[in-house]
Amino acid sequence: MADVALAAAPAGIDDIARSAAARKDSGDQHSAFHKITEDDAAALRDNSDNQLAGDLPAGKLASLVSGPLLHSAATISDLDTVRDVPFDQLCNSGSKLTSKNIFNKLLFRYFLTPIKDVYLPFMTWGLPTNFLMLTFRTYNRDFGLPNHNDDNLAQDLRDTLMPARGKLHRERSLFLKFKTGLLDTPYLGIPGIVNFIDVRTQWFDAAVKKAIADGITQVVIIAAGYDTRAYRLGKPGVKFYEIDLPHASETKQQLVKKHMPADKYTWPEFIGADLSKVALMDALNKSSWDSTRRTMFIIEGLVYYLPPEAFKKSLTGISETAVAGSRLFFDFLHLDALSNEIVMPGLETLLVSVWNKGESMYSGIDHRPEALRSLLKKFGFRLHEVMGAQDISRRYHPHVQSWNPIKPHVAPFFGYVAAEKVMAPIKRQETIRE
Numbered sequence: 001m002a003d004v005a006l007a008a009a010p011a012g013i014d015d016i017a018r019s020a021a022a023r024k025d026s027g028d029q030h031s032a033f034h035k036i037t038e039d040d041a042a043a044l045r046d047n048s049d050n051q052l053a054g055d056l057p058a059g060k061l062a063s064l065v066s067g068p069l070l071h072s073a074a075t076i077s078d079l080d081t082v083r084d085v086p087f088d089q090l091c092n093s094g095s096k097l098t099s100k101n102i103f104n105k106l107l108f109r110y111f112l113t114p115i116k117d118v119y120l121p122f123m124t125w126g127l128p129t130n131f132l133m134l135t136f137r138t139y140n141r142d143f144g145l146p147n148h149n150d151d152n153l154a155q156d157l158r159d160t161l162m163p164a165r166g167k168l169h170r171e172r173s174l175f176l177k178f179k180t181g182l183l184d185t186p187y188l189g190i191p192g193i194v195n196f197i198d199v200r201t202q203w204f205d206a207a208v209k210k211a212i213a214d215g216i217t218q219v220v221i222i223a224a225g226y227d228t229r230a231y232r233l234g235k236p237g238v239k240f241y242e243i244d245l246p247h248a249s250e251t252k253q254q255l256v257k258k259h260m261p262a263d264k265y266t267w268p269e270f271i272g273a274d275l276s277k278v279a280l281m282d283a284l285n286k287s288s289w290d291s292t293r294r295t296m297f298i299i300e301g302l303v304y305y306l307p308p309e310a311f312k313k314s315l316t317g318i319s320e321t322a323v324a325g326s327r328l329f330f331d332f333l334h335l336d337a338l339s340n341e342i343v344m345p346g347l348e349t350l351l352v353s354v355w356n357k358g359e360s361m362y363s364g365i366d367h368r369p370e371a372l373r374s375l376l377k378k379f380g381f382r383l384h385e386v387m388g389a390q391d392i393s394r395r396y397h398p399h400v401q402s403w404n405p406i407k408p409h410v411a412p413f414f415g416y417v418a419a420e421k422v423m424a425p426i427k428r429q430e431t432i433r434e
Helices: 013-025 038-045 102-116 120-124 129-142 154-161 163-170 173-181 193-215 229-233 246-259 279-287 310-321 345-356 370-377 389-396
Strands: 220-222 239-244 270-272 296-299 329-335 380-389 412-419
Touching: 013 345, 102 120, 102 345, 120 345, 129 154, 129 163, 129 193, 154 163, 163 173, 193 220, 193 229, 193 329, 193 412, 220 229, 229 239, 239 246, 239 279, 239 412, 246 270, 279 310, 279 380, 370 380, 370 412, 380 389
Parallel strands: 220 239, 220 296, 239 270, 296 329
Antiparallel strands: 329 412, 380 412
16 A cells, blocks of 8 residues: 555564564654545444544554454554565565575475475375365364364265265275375375364364354455355354355355255355456455455465465455454465475475476465564554464364474464454555555
């Protein structure tokens, strides 16, 4: 946004914490965001989900909403000490050669990793990624593993899309167990990938339940795919909106008609839209979605498949749509792993596997809290929580008492972000400034 940036020159991410403390100590009260005009203030006072606090200094918008917040005292002024960092430092493709990664890239990414193609087709059976993730989501539950996710509808979608694979799950096939176990082989496989899908499902489920309990009545699921939350977690008065490409949305509707009849389940509104061509707000405005109400936005399993500019466009769309008090949850790929600053053999295997399916992972995000605060601030959000593999494993798989970095229980190169909007929606003509 032209006016939604610090006036100070961009700083390196390593300077963020020191700079923030210095700004706070020096009493710098410069607002990171545009001042609220009289028209803006009048519109906000008329919005039941947003109020201006009369005793706040001009330009400070309080996120005082009609329900519990992730941060009960969150205001726009909380972002004042968060330094501005160029977007492409926080989120990029990791393809640039640097002194930190040139050896790792040449040895692992360009020489050793392609050798994995010799055995990977056997391990993944060539299933499309969305199909494969659906089977992983059902695996722990089908095989009776402890603390599995509660998605009891995914199996119906799997069995229709992949009858042979579904049969192996229902029979608890030893062959399938062996083949899935190969994925956890250190250096050769992708250790923790099945558990990653399991705990990720639980994390997003818990987020939706919490949002609904806190009075949020709109849930927007971007690139919904085979998501089943609308049917499992829906409550009276809560509306779900599933956005996906038109052909994917049509396929999903056929599956829903077969397995989740309208007389037993509350259906979401299906929105078929290509968000690379249509603005999020325009897509939502064709539905019953109410722009004046707080909304929960979910982006699951998508960010790393988007080029950085596409992810930036998605966040901009959410920023111009979400009122203060709205929430944003997404998972992401660690930038240092994608860029090969550190070597994670499991990720190298994963990159080859998705490439074999005609797909690529385009984006990584700096997973340090200071970096994520800077990223989210550009779009008017405050960071509530960032979790790594060990954090999410302890929370949802407490039966695992130790962590083995060679054979991690949950794939260690993914992160999970929860954020809350603390500013009014941006105006359509505004653009994010680097």
